Amino acid sequence: MENLGHWIDGKRVPGEAARQSDVYNPATGEVQAKLALASRDEVDAAIAKAAEAQVAWGATNPQRRARVMMALVHLINRDMDKLAEALSREHGKTFPDAKGDVQRGLEVIEYCIGAPQMLKGEFTDSAGPGIDMYSMRQPLGVVASITPFNFPAMIPLWGMGPALACGNAMILKPSERDPSVPLMLAELCKEAGLPDGVLQVVNGDKEAVDAILDNETVQAVAFVGSTPIAHYIYSRATANGKRAQCFGGAKNHMIIMPDADLDQAADALVGAGYGAAGERCMAISVAVPVGEDTADKLIEKLVPRVEALKVGPYTAGDDVDYGPVVTAAAKQNIERLVQTGIDQGAKLAVDGRGFSLQGYEDGFFVGPHLFDHVAPDMDIYRQEIFGPVLSTVRAGSYEEAIGLAMSHEYGNGTAIYTRDGDTARDFANRINIGMVGVNVPIPVPLAYHTFGGWKKSGFGDLNQHGPDAFKFYTRTKTVTARWPSGIKEGGEFNFKAMD
Structure with missing residues (x-):
């Protein structure tokens, strides 16, 4: 029987805590793997390492980050059948449906290749006498995504793509019911050129979730699941000063x-x-x-x-x-x-x-x-x-x-x-x-539009993927700059020109 752990600093690691969860094959009802459940200390350690790795990744220019997304698209296409088979085995979806799960996540990664365009700021020349004004979009730092069992490829990719393309480090906490595909995607990210530590996959239950919500290093949390849990995560995350987008149930x-x-x-x-x-x-x-x-x-x-x-x-x-x-x-x-x-x-x-x-x-x-x-x-x-x-x-x-x-x-x-x-x-x-x-029964928008529900189906004012994702995973800094003008003979500044 397979033992599954976490993805920390660019490699698979076993869990340090004694607690485990069963991973089933839904078609047979048999336990096919044991999954390590992270303790609060393990989650905090993963977040600390992610924060260290994010500094250099956030300073990497957007075009180079986009090249990692481009490579990831190739690798996911290469391993499409392998990912779909693992997804079907743990979730129970038919093979074509599992491939669709991966494909809809892949489309968001394709969209993220355009990160340099999405991250461009604004510029106003001569906003005042000798004054220029410009804005820039900068990464938040460490962010987290808590994803559901029903789309174990799509929803993690919806979060990973924009978050990483924006220069953040991400803590991914997948569903403990079907954890294999998120771990496989982390391996592909490393192969695509993502630096170690920028993506950490921490498996766990409520203890791991609460550790993420309470850790002050985590700046934003995304969640998809049931409405009661979405409300809980949104309330706790925002009470701790975090940005949050939480999507819940539907009818x-x-x-x-x-x-x-x-x-x-x-x-x-x-x-x-x-x-x-x-x-x-x-x-x-x-x-x-x-x-x-x-x-x-x-x-x-x-x-x-x-x-x-x-x-x-x-x-x-x-x-x-x-x-x-x-x-x-x-x-x-x-x-x-x-x-x-x-x-x-x-x-x-x-x-x-x-x-x-x-x-x-x-x-x-x-x-x-x-x-x-x-x-x-x-x-x-x-x-x-x-x-x-x-x-x-x-x-x-x-x-x-x-x-x-x-x-x-x-x-x-x-x-x-x-x-x-x-x-x-x-x-x-x-x-x-x-x-x-x-005349369209399931109106899920394509990757370049945003996905999100209203009322008790969604908490937070920014949606998943599309332009909203780049807004959610960045913050705007606006700079107002004035340079002295008027040089006197001999190279001295005319400081009165600055008044």
Whole structure:
């Protein structure tokens, strides 16, 4: 059995603390590795070494830092299959989905090759008599990223790329459920030319997180995970004087108008609702058809599509639509919420309970579930399920449908399916949600735009990747300079000219 530790000063090191965590293969339910959990002292030591390494890295010009990003792009592409296989083995995603996880992170690294352009300041010539004024963007120093289990390649790369390209050192604390890919990415960073100590990967649980939040050397913290933890990290980080961006849970609605292409909408709902076993913060978990006729026709199209979904291990290749959920506890929570939905009166149009896969009976597989006639006061509507469960809430009108999304406590993503441009434009303008899709089910922006939710889905005023990332990982310094002018004969300054 493999023993996993940390990445400190450019090499893998075993943990010094006695505590360990099990890393499972979700398809079999077997423990495949033991992970060392860092103590507070180990975290503090890693931060101190990162601070030492950051001085020279921060003084390196942006173009040379961008060359490291360029080399990293090549290396990730070279090892794409290797990274995806390790990701699937620990997370459970299908192999194509795992490659997509790596690819979306890679796109942010590609964007970071443009760091010299993003870090340019501003200049005003002759702001006053003999006075020039200019600003510069400088690194914060040591920053931290605390990343979730559901995207063990993408989210670490979303933080690492901009933070390192800006000249910071980073402490990466990945999820203890699937830690191998972040360690592999650290190795690739070293191969790309990143100096030792600039990226430290510290594995751990709450003790490691609190050590990061309390260490005064850490200037900024980024987090992605559940809303309660996002709020906790944001509150503790900001109370300790740190900059913070923390993204939490979601309950993403897709509104289906009567004029929508229902086949297109049904296909989109199946992909967005059940892909990656629903373990995505941008998954569509609520379908809102407008009008009874629209709802009846949509359910009629959804049922056979959902029933035809193939669930299995990533080793089955392209024959699988989605794999297991990440842990036995996650499976139990999904099954509990499904039963709650039934108990509270929702109609289970597709029943995935009792799903079992021959040869993988101990795996964490959950069959696909489709609910109809879900009411807004039900637990399956209010809570984030994070599993292969789609709830259908029927709306009598467009105003009722948009009101459902706007009144929900989460505001990560939403979508509308319609052929009417005026309706789509009104929806995009009025909705109080951070990312909006028009006939696009999962509206995750590309790397050169920013990603972030509203309401209880996001804490902090700067988003992930895109221009916001370069603002988050730097601070602005503005210089006002005046030089004396008017030289007298004999080389003496005319100091009155300075007045």
